[in-house]
Amino acid sequence: MNDERLIDATLAGDKNAFGELARKYQDRVYNLALPIVGNADDALDVVQETFLQALAHLESFRRSSRFYTWLYRIAYNCAVGALRKRGRTTSVDRIVEEIGECFESPVESPDAKSKREDDVQALREALAKLPEEYRAPIVLREIEGANYERIAETLEIPIGTVRSRLHRARNALREALVRRRNDF
Amino acid sequence: MKREVWEELVDRVVDDECTAEEKRALYEAAERNPEIREAIDAALRIRELLRKTAGATVPPEFSERLRLAIERSDVWVEREAARPTVRPASTGAARRFGGRRFLWASTGAAVSFAAVALLASGLVDGAGREAVQIGMRVDKAPEIASTAPTNADFDAMENGDEAARTRPTILRRPGNKGEAPKEPVVATPDGFYTRRTVDSENAKRLLAEFLRFCRENDVAYAKIDGDFELTLRETTSENRRAILEWLDANARKSEERAETNLAERWDEADESVCDVRVSFNVE
Incomplete structure (x- = not known):
């Protein structure tokens, strides 16, 4: 099923449809978040937050752009938000180590x-x-x-x-x- | 070509953000200037390496965590609430019954059963107190031969009528001070509610613990307006029993009979058809 149909189904109340969208894009969002937040745990939190935010605001998604274009903006904002919330206290060594473990x-x-x-x-x-x-x-x-x-x-x-x-x-x-x- | 010009142009060319003329000019300059060639190669190398490192995948268990988070999102219930034809009648009915009242619903002519809401006395009438009410509804309840109580039954129970209190399917804590509903009892095709009340200090703790408990037991929950509704859809009989045990341990002892009885009925029924909703109402 393509993104459009999955979005329609989600808006109609189909949880599995949004789950399918999440499965489809979770790795891409993860790869976007990981270098920004610098560790796997925070990146996973960002992925989860991204999809929950996307789900909450799906009605506002204007179909003039691709779903992922819209999604990654949310992901970026979540990632930067997480980084700021953490206060940038993570050491460079930890970032390097954790990013390395994930690839x-x-x-x-x-x-x-x-x-x-x-x-x-x-x-x-x-x-x-x-x-x-x-x-x-x-x-x-x-x-x-x-x-x-x-x-x-x-x-x-x-x-x-x-x-x-x-x-x-x-x-x-x-x-x-x-x-x-x-x-x- | 000056350094500041080609340095800026290298980025745009590599990023394909240039005109054909600019691209041609840069590559012509690169043939004459090895520095430009190296800058282009380095930019492309960095891209290649970065893209190679972008192959991370989420851990296998994360997909399930994400699925559950999505399922438990408030959004589903909010969207359902926004659609009048979809929202279950009993949910609205439950909200209309505030305070210390009971909401009774039966499955209709063929399926009916009883439940009693038990309220702790003196918990909601103190100044500054806050209450949490937990309602539990079984959507597709097993068939049970019983007679649904009427308002008169509730009134009778409130008045200490032992006959009403001891009716087989009405499990009633002796001495309960709760009030019968003023409104007509709302019959819905999908179940019933029971309620519990705790004082303000316990309310927050109970709510937090219950939410955590549901997470640990893989039970979906959602929030509607100011109320917390925990939807135990298609959860297993074991989970339901665990939830009831938790309630028994953390809420009023008086509810034990009713809830245990309910759990037994679930066990008798096809567990896949049970759909339980638990509501927290913080007043």
């Missing part, structure tokens, strides 16, 4: 895997160290594939600011990769 490694050769893991580790560390205002745009852009307009809309910042923050975020991540290679 599965694809099958590849040992050498390639080792190099990729080095790079990914460097990237995770750099991502965890990024200030929230830089982390959010890069996650939305690179993981969600959102364009500048959608990022601007989601973060409620001008497109020019999206560009500058993406640029700074990339610079920070690139420098982290360069530093890691220089260390070896």
Whole structure:
């Protein structure tokens, strides 16, 4: 069943229909939330909160956009809300450790895997160290594939600011990769 | 091409937020300037790595947690309440019966049974006191040969009529000070209510504990307006019994007979058809 029908069924009172939507998108929302909040437990809370918020406001969903576009804005707000609520007290090490635990490694050769893991580790560390205002745009852009307009809309910042923050975020991540290679 | 220009352009090109002319100009510049080429490659590499790390999946048990959270959301009941034709008559009826009154409903001519609401005396008439009422309804009740009580029966019970009190299907705590409903008893096709009242300090604790208990026992609950309604849909006989045991342990001892009796009836019936609703009314 497509999203439209699942939404209609949900609005008609079908709990299973919304459950199906949740199952369909839970991993995507999780992958959006995880780098922002930095740990699995909080990210799961964000996923749950996102779907409950979406369910509560489903009537206000205008079908001019795709359901997930609407959903990820909710997810982002929930994630940032969780981060602020927590007071940013989580250590970078914990973020790196927890994010790392959540990702599965694809099958590849040992050498390639080792190099990729080095790079990914460097990237995770750099991502965890990024200030929230830089982390959010890069996650939305690179993981969600959102364009500048959608990022601007989601973060409620001008497109020019999206560009500058993406640029700074990339610079920070690139420098982290360069530093890691220089260390070896 | 100046550094600040190509640096800005690299991002837009990588993000496909540029014109065809800008893209062509950047790649032409990159052929002449290795720094530009490296910047483009680095941006693409970062994207590749970030997307590779985006393969996290929620733990298997989380899906069930999410499903339950969705099922228990207040929204379903609120939406149901917004649709007059869908909302169960007994829910509205239950709300109309405030304070220390009973709500009785029977399943109609073929199916009828009795229940009695037992109220603790002196708990709601003290100044500044707050009450929690727990109503329990069985939607598709098992057939029980009994006679539904009338207002006159309630009045008789309130007046200490032993004959009314000892009718087989009316389980009544001796000495109960509750009032009979002033309104006509509302018959619904799906069950009955019983109620309990506790004082203000216990109310919050009981409510919190009951909600936690229901979560632990995989029982859905929802909230309507200012009332808490816990819907025990298609829950197992074991869960229902556990809930009643919990109520017995935490609410009035006097309700034990009625609730235990109800539990026994559930056990006799096809458990899959039972649909129980519990309401908390904080006044």
